[in-house]
Amino acid sequence: MKKVFLGLLTATTVLGMGCKSGGGDEAQKSKQLELAEAKATENNAKLEKLNHDYGQMPDARMLDNNGEKSAVYAELKVRYKAELTKLKQDVEATGAKFVMIILTPEVGSGVTNISRFGHPFIKATCAELGIECVDLSPEVGAQDPKAITQAPRDGHWSKKGAEFVANLIAPIIKKNSDATCKATYKDAERPETFGDLPPNDDEIMDGGKDLPYHVKANAQGVRMDYNLTFPKKKKRILLMGDSGIFCPFLDNEFTIPGVLQKTFPDYEIMNTGMICYTVDDYVSLFNEKAKFAEPDLVILQANGGDITDLFFTNRNHLGRSHRVYVPTETELKYYNEKLGAGLIK
Amino acid sequence: MLFNSTAFAIFFTVVLVIYWLLYKWRAYQNLALLIASLFFYYQFHYSFPFYLMSLITVGYLFGKQIGKVTDAKKKKTLLIIGVCLLSFGLVYLKYSNLLLSGIPMLSAWQASALGILVPIGISYYTFSSIGYITDVYRGDIEPEGDYVTYAAYISFFPHILSGPIPTATMVLPQFKEKSRLTVEKIDQSVGEIVWGLFKKMVVSDNIGTAVSYCFRQSHDLNGSTLLLGAILFTIQVYADFSGYSDIARGLAGLLGIEIPQNFKIPFSSRSVTEFWRRWHISLTTWFYTYIFNPLVDSLRFLGNSSIVIALIFTFCLSGLWHGADWKYVIYGLINSLVLVYEFFTRKQRKKLFKKVPVFINNWLSNILTMLFICFLLIFFRANSINDAFYIISRVVSASVVSAPVQYIVKYFSWTIPLILVEYIQKNGEYTWDMAHWGIGDRAPWNTIDDGKKKAIGLAIKALIYSVIIMAIVLYAKKQNMAEYYYFKF
Numbered sequence: 085m086k087k088v089f090l091g092l093l094t095a096t097t098v099l100g101m102g103c104k105s106g107g108g109d110e111a112q113k114s115k116q117l118e119l120a121e122a123k124a125t126e127n128n129a130k131l132e133k134l135n136h137d138y139g140q141m142p143d144a145r146m147l148d149n150n151g152e153k154s155a156v157y158a159e160l161k162v163r164y165k166a167e168l169t170k171l172k173q174d175v176e177a178t179g180a181k182f183v184m185i186i187l188t189p190e191v192g193s194g195v196t197n198i199s200r201f202g203h204p205f206i207k208a209t210c211a212e213l214g215i216e217c218v219d220l221s222p223e224v225g226a227q228d229p230k231a232i233t234q235a236p237r238d239g240h241w242s243k244k245g246a247e248f249v250a251n252l253i254a255p256i257i258k259k260n261s262d263a264t265c266k267a268t269y270k271d272a273e274r275p276e277t278f279g280d281l282p283p284n285d286d287e288i289m290d291g292g293k294d295l296p297y298h299v300k301a302n303a304q305g306v307r308m309d310y311n312l313t314f315p316k317k318k319k320r321i322l323l324m325g326d327s328g329i330f331c332p333f334l335d336n337e338f339t340i341p342g343v344l345q346k347t348f349p350d351y352e353i354m355n356t357g358m359i360c361y362t363v364d365d366y367v368s369l370f371n372e373k374a375k376f377a378e379p380d381l382v383i384l385q386a387n388g389g390d391i392t393d394l395f396f397t398n399r400n401h402l403g404r405s406h407r408v409y410v411p412t413e414t415e416l417k418y419y420n421e422k423l424g425a426g427l428i429k
Numbered sequence: 430m431l432f433n434s435t436a437f438a439i440f441f442t443v444v445l446v447i448y449w450l451l452y453k454w455r456a457y458q459n460l461a462l463l464i465a466s467l468f469f470y471y472q473f474h475y476s477f478p479f480y481l482m483s484l485i486t487v488g489y490l491f492g493k494q495i496g497k498v499t500d501a502k503k504k505k506t507l508l509i510i511g512v513c514l515l516s517f518g519l520v521y522l523k524y525s526n527l528l529l530s531g532i533p534m535l536s537a538w539q540a541s542a543l544g545i546l547v548p549i550g551i552s553y554y555t556f557s558s559i560g561y562i563t564d565v566y567r568g569d570i571e572p573e574g575d576y577v578t579y580a581a582y583i584s585f586f587p588h589i590l591s592g593p594i595p596t597a598t599m600v601l602p603q604f605k606e607k608s609r610l611t612v613e614k615i616d617q618s619v620g621e622i623v624w625g626l627f628k629k630m631v632v633s634d635n636i637g638t639a640v641s642y643c644f645r646q647s648h649d650l651n652g653s654t655l656l657l658g659a660i661l662f663t664i665q666v667y668a669d670f671s672g673y674s675d676i677a678r679g680l681a682g683l684l685g686i687e688i689p690q691n692f693k694i695p696f697s698s699r700s701v702t703e704f705w706r707r708w709h710i711s712l713t714t715w716f717y718t719y720i721f722n723p724l725v726d727s728l729r730f731l732g733n734s735s736i737v738i739a740l741i742f743t744f745c746l747s748g749l750w751h752g753a754d755w756k757y758v759i760y761g762l763i764n765s766l767v768l769v770y771e772f773f774t775r776k777q778r779k780k781l782f783k784k785v786p787v788f789i790n791n792w793l794s795n796i797l798t799m800l801f802i803c804f805l806l807i808f809f810r811a812n813s814i815n816d817a818f819y820i821i822s823r824v825v826s827a828s829v830v831s832a833p834v835q836y837i838v839k840y841f842s843w844t845i846p847l848i849l850v851e852y853i854q855k856n857g858e859y860t861w862d863m864a865h866w867g868i869g870d871r872a873p874w875n876t877i878d879d880g881k882k883k884a885i886g887l888a889i890k891a892l893i894y895s896v897i898i899m900a901i902v903l904y905a906k907k908q909n910m911a912e913y914y915y916f917k918f
Contacts, residue, residue, distance in 0.1 A: 286836050288642045296642035298836060335646070 130408045131400055138411070138419060140401045147392065152201040156395070156418040163394045165209050167363040171370065172215055175382045178375050179266025180322075183256055184210055186219040187249065187328050188387040189239050191229040202388020220252050221387075234333050237293050241331055243338045250343035256383065257321060257348060263381040271314070277305030278312065278377040279356040280369065280404065295333040304377070307355040308345070309336060312377055320352045322374055324366050325385025329357025354379065360402050362393035368405035430472040432676045433630055433905075440469065441680065448684055452608050459581040459604055462684070466584040477548045480518065481589075485580045487514050488558035489573065492565045496572030508566045512559055519555045522547045524753045550590040552750060554583055556715050561597040563719055570598050578604050585688075587680040591673050593691040593711035596718075600688055608685035618682030624850075625675030627897050630905035632847045633668035636661050637906075639840040644810055647820050652829030655820050657837050659803045662810045664844045667695065670709070689714070694855045696848070699794035701767045704802060712750070716743050736772060741765040751809070756817055760808040767801065846900075 151157055175182040186203050190196060203221060210217035224245075229235045232245030241249065277283055281301035290296040302311045307330065312320070323329050323341050331339035337346070341355035356374055358365070366384060374382075393399070396409040397419065403409075411419065430436045444465045451457045467478040491511035498504045561583075564570040573579040582601045588594075595601075643650060643658025650658070674691035681688045689711045698704035705713050721743040728735035741762065748761020771778075782790045804821065811817035823829075 288638045288836060288840075290638045290641060294641055294645075296638050296645060298642065298646075298834075300836075335649070 127406060127408055131406055134396075134400050134408065134410070138397045138400070141395050141397045141419070141422065147197040147201060151197060154418070155414045157201070157391070159412060159414050160391050160394045161205055161209075164205075164363055164391045165213075167367055167394070168209060168215075169213055171363060171367045171384070172213055174367065174371055174375070177267070178378070179264060180379055181260050181263035181381045182215060182384070183260060183381065184215055184217045184384045184386050185253065185256065186217065186221050186387060187224065187325070187385045188221060188389070189224065189229075189233050189241055189245065189328065190221075191225055191227055191232065194229060194239070195225060196388070198388040198392055200388070202391050205391065206386050206388070218256055220249065223252055224249065234293075234295060237295055238291075238333060240327055240333055241340070243334060246331055246334055246338055246340045247343050250340045250347065253340065253344060253383065254347055257344070257351070257381065260381050261319070263319075265320070265378045265380045267375070267378060268315075269376050269378065274314075274376040275373050278354065278373050279304065279306035280358050280373070281305045281307055289332070291332055293333070297333045298335040300336050305373075306377075307336060307339070307357070308341070308353065312352060312354070314378075316352075316378060318350055318352050319381070320354065320377060320379045321348075322354045322370075322377065322379035322382045323357060323385070324361075324369065324374070324382065325357040326361045326387070326389070327357065327359040328387065329355060329385045330359055331355075331357070332359065357385070358404075360393070361404065362390040362399075364394065364399065364407065365404045368407075372405075430469060432673070432680070433626055436472075440465075445683060449608075449610070455605065455607060456575070456577065458608060459575075459578050462581040462586075463577055463584060466581070466586040466589060469586040470584065470589060473549050474546060476546065480548050480551075481554065481584055482580070484515060484518065484554065484558055485583050487511070488561055488583065489576055489579045491515075491562050492572040492579070493574070495562055495565045504566060508562060511562045515555055515558050515562070519551055522551060524749075550592075553592045553594055554589060556594050556712075557583055557597070560594070560715060560719060561601070564597045570601065573601060585681070585686070587677040587684075587686075588688055591670070591677070592709075593674055593677065593689045594715050595688055595711070596714065600686065603686050610683070610685050614682055614685070618679040620679070621675045621682065622679035623894060623897055623901075625672040625677075625679060626901055628668040628672030628675065628847060630672075631900055632843050633665050633672060634906035635843045635904065636665050636668075636840050639837050640665050640810070643837065644812070644816070644820070647811075647816065647823065650823075650834065651831050652823045652826050653831055653833040654837050656803075656824050656829055657833050657841075659807050659810075659820070659824065661837075661840060661844070663799070663803045663806050664847070666806065666809070667692070667708075668844075668847055694851050696799060696851065697795065697855050698798050699791060700771055700798055701764070701801060702771050704798060705764075705768070712747065716747050720746060733773075737769050740768050740772070744768070756808045756811065756814045759814065759817075760805060763805055763808075 147154075147157065172182055184206070186206055188199055190199050199221065203219065207217055207219060209215075224232070227245070227248065229239075232242055232248055233239050234242050279301065281299070283301060283303050283305045285299055285301040285305075287299060288296050289299055299307065300309060302308050304312055306312070321344075323344075329340060331341075334342075336342045336355075339355060341353045341357075345351075345353040354374070354377060356369060358369075361369070363386075370382070393402070396411040396415050399407070399409040430440060444461070447461050447465075448458055451461055467481070470477045470481060488511075491507060491514070495504055495507050495511065498507060561570070561573075561579075565572045573582075579601070582595070582597070582604045585595070585600075640658060640662045643655060643661070647655055647658075671692040678688055678690065691709060691711050693707045693710065695704055695707035698707055721739050724739040724742060725735050728738055731738070744761040744765035745758050746761070748757040748759070748764070751757045751760070782794075785793075804824070807820050807824075808814070808817045811820055
């Protein structure tokens with residue numbers, strides 16, 4: 085309900101921003117708001133029905149050994165490329181530098197087909213789109229999982245792991261120290277938050293694994309210890325990604341962005357990573373919120389899961405923007421095959 | 430199937446209906462209880478009821494034999510064999526690792542590697558069984574002739590997982606009497622269940638997150654935060670375990686069985702000795718009756734030293750009861766040393782405190798006692814002895830005067846309702862005694878004739894219940910079984 089409300093609010097805000105303020109036609113504004121509301125209601129009804137009809141696909145079961153050649157995976161790759169293209173355009177439109185890092189805590193024999201098939205594709209797509217892409221997975225993959233992850237309780241980064249990864253990202257920041265955001269926004273244009281956490285969140289989370297950790301968000305919903313002010317006085321780096329950037333089970337200061345903040349005190353490092361996010365979430369997060377923080381450098385953490393997460397059921401169930409993904413014929417066929425095999429309940 | 434699950438609510442409703450439908454036939458009621466208890470225990474693992482039944486059989490047969498034999502020597506021999514047989518399972522299943530770790534050549538041979546599964550609540554029903562045959566030996570109770578009655582008593586599902594440990598003299602006779610249920614009993618039992626659920630699901634589970642955080646991240650936190658963590662843990666373990674005990678008492682009460690009270694407002698204690706009279710009472714009573722007293726008797730020739738030896742032995746054993754880890758032994762040892770100190774200085778302290786106003790004396794003693802208990806429970810909660818000593822070193826360091834982190838402080842708000850309510854009823858008869866507050870139809874000032882007062886009292890009571898139930902619905906945290914603290918013992 086809260087998400088629906090936020091979605092509605094965002095939709096109306098965006099719509100409102102698109103209007104010329106000089107028009108002054110209250111009746112027209114009101115009509116537009118009504119239309120947006122009706123559209124959002126219709127959208128939610130569609131989404132609810134699809135979610136009712138189609139259960140979520142368990143991520144790890146998406147790809148078997150021959151999955152790379154499957155028709156559905158080919159379709160998801162096309163979807164991924166389209167979203168990434170959009171994100172690149174949107175980031176570069178602000179003048180900020182866009183860099184991608186391929187990063188997952190999968191280590192040694194723990195590397196899944198999702199990463200094995202996904203990483204080469206992401207690299208190739210970046211090369212094709214002209215995006216600077218740094219694959220950190222070989223360095224990470226060579227580490228001891230017990231040292232860099234919370235194994236055996238959980239596969240996310242340990243303190244050591246986050247520090248290790250932060251050290252791998254540091255040269256990317258140094259290299260792009262001249263990146264500058266050219267876009268500036270008026271205070272009235274800016275949304276209340278730049279990230280998706282509740283503003284001023286300050287709580288201990290346990291995630292059910294007896295690995296409690298402290299999450300602190302600033303007043304702008306970003307996992308960092310201070311508020312961002314305008315005009316900027318320091319270079320600003322936006323880190324986007326899934327749980328690999330959010331870093332569950334670590335206090336703010338021990339997360340990858342937290343360690344980078346200590347390494348680069350002259351920068352403002354924004355952690356907008358969120359568990360389960362994928363590329364279309366980043367597109368909406370960036371356009372609705374993050375770009376208004378005027379980041380100079382945008383680093384997107386990507387992994388193979390970003391592609392499989394674009395399967396229609398996963399998007400409809402987990403997507404932040406509540407965009408409706410109507411299944412294609414290929415997706416439906418694949419879904420029914422998996423359903424028949426008992427892989428979806 | 431946990432007490433706070435929907436499955437248990439359905440299970441208990443069915444049991445309650447069948448049990449009271451059979452109220453004319455005590456034997457059938459016991460049979461129904463036994464079947465229900467075995468079914469309940471089976472939900473945790475299929476093998477558990479088999480172990481339980483074999484223990485029940487051993488206890489039953491030895492009780493009968495001890496009761497039959499008249500020769501004192503034979504009687505004693507039978508008791509010793511019985512206690513050894515009953516304890517064997519507990520020692521083997523629970524303490525193999527600790528015993529083997531003391532033998533260097535065998536230390537690699539860990540029980541966990543052998544795939545040993547320790548039945549939940551094993552120590553509770555083992556102690557009940559030992560208590561029963563000892564009571565028969567002492568002549569405090571007649572041996573139970575009916576197997577089903579005895580089995581229903583030992584396996585009784587409200588207390589099988591986490592106690593309170595019943596005493597045969599108090600509880601077993603109730604399984605032979607005609608069941609009775611009064612309106613007052615229903616009132617008391619429902620109150621205990623509701624308050625127990627609140628303590629467990631709202632207070633304990635919510636502050637548990639902060640406690641886990643403090644003990645896990647101890648190396649990154651200052652002394653004052655760790656001290657708060659220790660205080661929160663003391664409240665958590667109390668809310669968790671006393672909540673469970675209250676629910677158990679309430680459930681048993683609805684079945685017409687009175688089981689012992691396990692906690693009696695322990696936070697109002699003014700000495701460690703008093704604390705142990707109020708905390709986990711059924712276990713303390715068990716150790717006092719079956720270990721401490723016999724030991725003091727047998728060492729009487731040593732004079733006061735017998736008390737010292739018996740205290741140290743009993744508390745180390747009680748520490749070990751909590752788990753196969755040396756940290757529990759240290760916990761027991763420190764406890765016993767303080768009790769020895771309190772025993773030998775009681776006269777001097779009394780004299781000293783006479784010079785201090787009663788009010789100050791009470792508060793000071795209470796605060797110091799509770800701080801000591803919090804400090805002691807660090808051994809209980811820390812992951813290892815080293816961790817415990819590290820946390821203590823931080824708590825007694827200069828960093829204890831620095832400000833604690835705010836996100837831990839705010840967890841204390843969960844404890845306020847618990848502390849307030851328990852303080853109000855500190856002189857009540859049992860944990861949830863609203864009559865003591867002057868509320869409800871049993872309140873002393875509510876005479877039967879005064880219908881208006883009675884109605885007001887009932888309305889207030891209904892309001893309080895509604896608030897508590899609402900709080901449970903809104904703020905209960907989802908937990909899995911591992912997070913019930915006292916199941917592991």
